[in-house]
Amino acid sequence: MKIFVAGHNGMVGKAVSNKINQSGKHQLITCSRSELDLSNQSDVMDFYNDKKPDIVIDAAAKVGGILANNNFPYEFIMENLKIQNNLIDGALKNDVNQFIFLGSSCIYPKFAAQPLKEEYLLTNSLEPTNEWYAIAKIAGVKACEAASKQYKKNYISLMPTNLYGENDNFDLNSSHVLPAMIRKFHEAKLNNHADVELWGDGSPFREFMHVKDLAEAVFFAINNNLSDTLYNVGTGSDISIKNLALLIQKTIGHTGKIKWNDQMPNGTPKKLMDVSRLNDKGWKAHIKLEDGIQSTYHWFLSNQESLRKVIMK
Numbered sequence: 001m002k003i004f005v006a007g008h009n010g011m012v013g014k015a016v017s018n019k020i021n022q023s024g025k026h027q028l029i030t031c032s033r034s035e036l037d038l039s040n041q042s043d044v045m046d047f048y049n050d051k052k053p054d055i056v057i058d059a060a061a062k063v064g065g066i067l068a069n070n071n072f073p074y075e076f077i078m079e080n081l082k083i084q085n086n087l088i089d090g091a092l093k094n095d096v097n098q099f100i101f102l103g104s105s106c107i108y109p110k111f112a113a114q115p116l117k118e119e120y121l122l123t124n125s126l127e128p129t130n131e132w133y134a135i136a137k138i139a140g141v142k143a144c145e146a147a148s149k150q151y152k153k154n155y156i157s158l159m160p161t162n163l164y165g166e167n168d169n170f171d172l173n174s175s176h177v178l179p180a181m182i183r184k185f186h187e188a189k190l191n192n193h194a195d196v197e198l199w200g201d202g203s204p205f206r207e208f209m210h211v212k213d214l215a216e217a218v219f220f221a222i223n224n225n226l227s228d229t230l231y232n233v234g235t236g237s238d239i240s241i242k243n244l245a246l247l248i249q250k251t252i253g254h255t256g257k258i259k260w261n262d263q264m265p266n267g268t269p270k271k272l273m274d275v276s277r278l279n280d281k282g283w284k285a286h287i288k289l290e291d292g293i294q295s296t297y298h299w300f301l302s303n304q305e306s307l308r309k310v311i312m313k
């Protein structure tokens, strides 16, 4: 099979591409942003015409944390809609039979019952800090569902929980909580174990999964004919932000104080995925948070010179 991984230079795209290459079973197709801007509809159409992939994995998106989402709501909704629409519609018009759309757990309502089940989608209001991104992602889920329903295609959506791992974004202006904590504790340690300021009060609970586990889930989805169009992907267990901070602090060996800035937003109080739908099909995450943080910190230390610089605009 010819598999096109869109966004192969990102954290998820790299992990998925590595998994496909390691399997030795498929031909991987990639194209970097400088060669193909996925928000350009006619260029994406030409690319599909030329490459004729059998399977498409959409790991391309404008991704960022609370600050970036808050500052750039228009770009978060519009760029993501353009990228995913071009990829999904281009795939459909070029007879691609299998499409995997990657969304995020932020598609579920802010106060939905926990753990989050797939059927809670569109049952209540979203968390306002990232609703722009979430609305684009919900449109992607629905576009895949519509393609499956109307054109009998195998177009499905995987909703991963919070991810971390090699090739993550450690830029404090746009990074997610876990890589941001790694960077903050590391820099504070180098600065005579200075105090570390973290956002919120540490009370929210979050689930974190290593990106290699997600790559396994994507590979599982390629190789198994999944009957539903939406699957949560996570570990099934969560941790408070306070305890996550203590775990990262211990892993890094920082001995200063942690100061919680409760003027900054906490976000949704708890976000844990119900992963029974995909678990029942035979896939399960297996990397422990302690081990994943350790290996991610080692990767961060060995890649200081080549860390991504993400400029949000």
Ligand SMILES: NC(=O)c1ccc[n+]([C@@H]2O[C@H](COP(=O)([O-])OP(=O)(O)OC[C@H]3O[C@@H](n4cnc5c(N)ncnc54)[C@H](OP(=O)(O)O)[C@@H]3O)[C@@H](O)[C@H]2O)c1
Binding pocket: 006, 007, 008, 009, 010, 011, 012, 013, 032, 033, 036, 037, 038, 039, 058, 059, 060, 061, 062, 063, 083, 102, 103, 104, 105, 159, 160, 161, 162, 163, 164, 169, 176
């Ligand atoms: N990270 C998480 O915690 C997390 C959690 C749940 C779900 N996900 C989902 O997983 C997917 C990938 O996330 P990620 O963390 O891997 O993000 P990422 O590291 O920022 O990667 C996104 C990739 O998309 C590419 N891209 C963005 N706009 C593009 C454009 N207009 N044309 C061409 N390429 C473009 C980027 O290219 P450049 O390299 O040139 O910037 C980058 O390689 C997203 O759909 C996200 O919602 C991520």
